[in-house]
Amino acid sequence: MARDALRRRLEFYRDLGFEDLYVRGGGAAPAGAEAPPEPEPEDAAGELRVIRDDIGDCTRCRLHEGRTNIVFGSGNPNARLVFVGEGPGADEDQQGEPFVGRAGQLLTRMIDGTSERIGLAIRRPDVYICNVVKCRPPGNRNPRRDEMEICGQFLKRQVLAIAPKAVCVLGGTAAQALLRSSVGITRLRGKWQEWEGIRVMPTFHPSYLLRPGGQHAKRPAFEDLKAVLTYCYLD
Ligand code: SF4
Known part of the structure; x- marks a missing residue:
């Protein structure tokens, strides 16, 4: 685990274009010299x-320009299931927590309710919830491709640290970013995908279900959630 964590961290820095490693309390490691790694956390919470x-x-x-808080993510660091949305809204930005507004409350009811319907005791704190971008896009616009590319590095590390059985990706923007797909959510949803060796279930974003035209999507969203909860906790 520690070796994997170190490798992912080094890959992350390389992706960002850093060639030299810095040692805390020291300077840059001399060219060619191997910098002693920082002690790495042994568990997902530490990572x-x-x-x-x-x-x-x-x-x-x-996106840093208009944010109040960075919304990192919340939930169980050892969760078998991770939900990924596209980015924080106004309530999330204010509170620094993901999915706490109306859509978030619906997501909580969906997780708790679907779990109960299939005989599970899984509740929202048992899963992990985060977004592709950690700062609120102005006026609730969709995050742009470059913003999702940059912040997506953190998402990737986050999900790999948790190492869930599955990811449930919420809404077309997040699904397309994660899966590098141009297929719309109506066609993507309900079909298992794969990302970084982890199974991914795309479904509708809860905010879509709250829109007047989104009522019809509630049943399929419930089916998707049922499939992913069953796979993670009953299979
Ligand atoms: S990269 Fe992520 S955390 Fe950093 S400013 Fe952009 S959205 Fe915020």
Whole structure:
């Protein structure tokens, strides 16, 4: 686990274009010299803390300009199921927590209710919830491709640290970003996909279900959630 965590961290820095490693309390490692690695956390919770530290007071993309809080993610670091949305809205930005507004409350009811319907005791705190981008896009616009590319590095590390059995990706924007697909959510939903060796179930975003035209999507969203909860906790 520690070796994997270190490898992913080094890959992350390489992706960002850093060639030299810095040692805490020292300078850059001399060219060619192997820098002693920092002690790495042994568990997912520790690894998530390292990732949050790496994000810091992030200004890596333009979304930092309008944010109040970075919304990192919340839930069980050892969850078998991770939900991924596209980005924080106004309530999430204010509170620093993902999915706490109307759509978030619906997601909570869906997780708890679907779980109960299939005889499980899984509740929202048992899963992990986060977004592709950690800062609120202005005026609730969709995150742009470059913003999702930059912040998606953190998402990837987050999900790999948790190592869930499955990811449930919410809405077309997040699904297309994660799966690098141009297929719309209506066609993608309900069909298992794969990302980084992890099974992915795309479904509708709860905010879509709350729209006047989104009523028809509630039943399929319930079916998708049922499939992913069954796979993660009953199979
Ligand atoms: S959205 Fe992500 S990459 Fe952009 S500023 Fe926020 S934390 Fe940094």
